[in-house]
Amino acid sequence: MRKRLEPVALERERCAASGSSSSGAAAAALDADCRLKQNLRLAGKGPAEPRHAADAGMQRALGRRKGLWFRLRKILLFVLGLYFAIPFLIKLCPGIQAKLIFLNFVRVPYFIDLKKPQDQGLNHTCNYYLQPEEDVTIGVWHTVPTVWWKNAQGKDQMWYEDALASSHPIILYLHGNAGTRGGDHRVELYKVLSSLGYHVVTFDYRGWGDSVGTPSERGMTYDALHVFDWIKARSGDNPVYIWGHSLGTGVATNLVRRLCERETPPDALILESPFTNIREEAKSHPFSAIYRYFPGFDWFFLDPITSSGIKFANDENVKHISCSLLILHAEDDPVVPFQLGRKLYNIAAPSRSFRDFKVQFIPFHSDLGYRHKYIYKSPELPRILREFLGRSERERQH
Structure with a gap:
């Protein structure tokens, strides 16, 4: 009986082994199939991700x-x-236009002591303070001729005032807008004029530099008149010439017209980079280019200037001036266009007021690069001044 059962058990074991073997193979095959499908899915996703x-x-x-x-x-x-x-x-707000015309709030160069002109290389210059009106004080520089450089060392204001009575002529210099009497190009011009034998007296208008007061055309003109009278009270018979630059030409012609009306004209007037009147200058200024064709330009921009009492009418003033006039202008002037200086000359030249006096226009070619404020660099300037002012002096004596 046991012998008959043993073969059956062995057969069952073989079947079980065979079954487990086949199921393991099936499982392995199933795993392989799953891995293949997973790989295929991953492979299918690959191109989609980029x-x-x-x-x-x-x-x-x-x-x-x-x-x-x-x-x-x-x-x-x-x-x-x-x-x-x-x-x-x-x-x-018309006052904005006045600020832009005067630019007195722009103090260039910065951080200089106007009480010490020697810091700017002017070792023969004295700083004064004058009072044209109550509550108005203006700072003045007086530079003596270079030939007096050594004698001027350590001298006080009284010595400088007495020096105005010497035989050397005097130039009252009226600077333009922005900056102060210590501006670089202005200082260089003082040095040139001093080397040519002139006293140079210059000042900051009320509201400029360390001068006290509120800027206005009337106030600037009155300041210039006060300084001129102060010079004449000390200069004796010495010639006094007035030199205006840029906006200072408007002050200069206002002053000279007033002096001529009271029959105390200066010996000559020099205008460097002048304009005809402030409206034409404002319209021609580079800053106005973006608005020049704006509808109502005159009403928006020019009328506020007039309503602020600012005219600087050089074209009208020169018709009432009875002294010699010299106009200097660079062709490449980007601030005051050359054609305005030429136009002013064309107005002044045929004026009856000048029938007994010389009117001269000196252009400087654009290749020289003198632009708005570097005419002082011209090697021809000494000759031009010597000839023109020498002729003016002879006319004055006759």
Whole structure:
């Protein structure tokens, strides 16, 4: 009986082994199939991922472009709004135009002590303070001729005032807008004129530099008149010439017209880079270029100047001047156009007031690069002044 059962058990074991073997094979086959399908799915996803990343990158780039355009549009709208707002602001506040014409708040060069002209290389210069009106004080520099350089060392104001009575002629210099009497190009001109044997007296108008007061055309003219009278009270019979530059030409012609009307004209008038009147100069100034063709330009920009009492009418003043006139102008002047200086000469030359006096116009070619404030560099300037002022002196004596 046991012998008959043993073969059956062995058969069952073989079947079980066979079954387990076949099921393991099946499981292995199933695992292999699953791995294959997974690999196929992964392989199928492979190309889709880069496309998704590229789309995301493109969207980010588009987002950045939209953000940049949005910012640029905001800036553009702000600039346009400011462009259209400025004319109305100036019209409503005419004082803004006066500030822009005078530019007295621009003190260049900075950090200099106007009480010490020697710091600017003017070792033969004395600083004064005069009082044209109550509550108005103006700072004055007096530079003696270079030949007196050694004698001037350590001298006080009284010595300088007495020196005005010497045999050397005197130039009253009226500077333009912005800066002070210590401006670089102005100091260089003082040195040139001093080397030619002239006393140079210059000052800052009320509101400029360390001068006290509020700027105005009337006030500037009165300051110049006060300094002129102060010079004449000390200079005896010495010739006194008036030199105006840029905006200072407007002060100079106002002053000389007034002096001629009271029959005490200066010995000659020199205008460097002059204009005809302040309206034409404002319209021709480079800063006005972006508004020059703006509708109502005159009403918005020029009328406020007139309403502020600012005219500087050189073209009218020269018709009432009875002394010799010299006009110096560089062709490449970017601030006061050359044609305005030429136009002023054409107005002055045929004027009856000048029938007994010399009127001369000296242009400086643009290749020289003298622009608005460097005519002092001209090697011809000493000869020009010597001939013109020498002739004026002879006319005065006759």
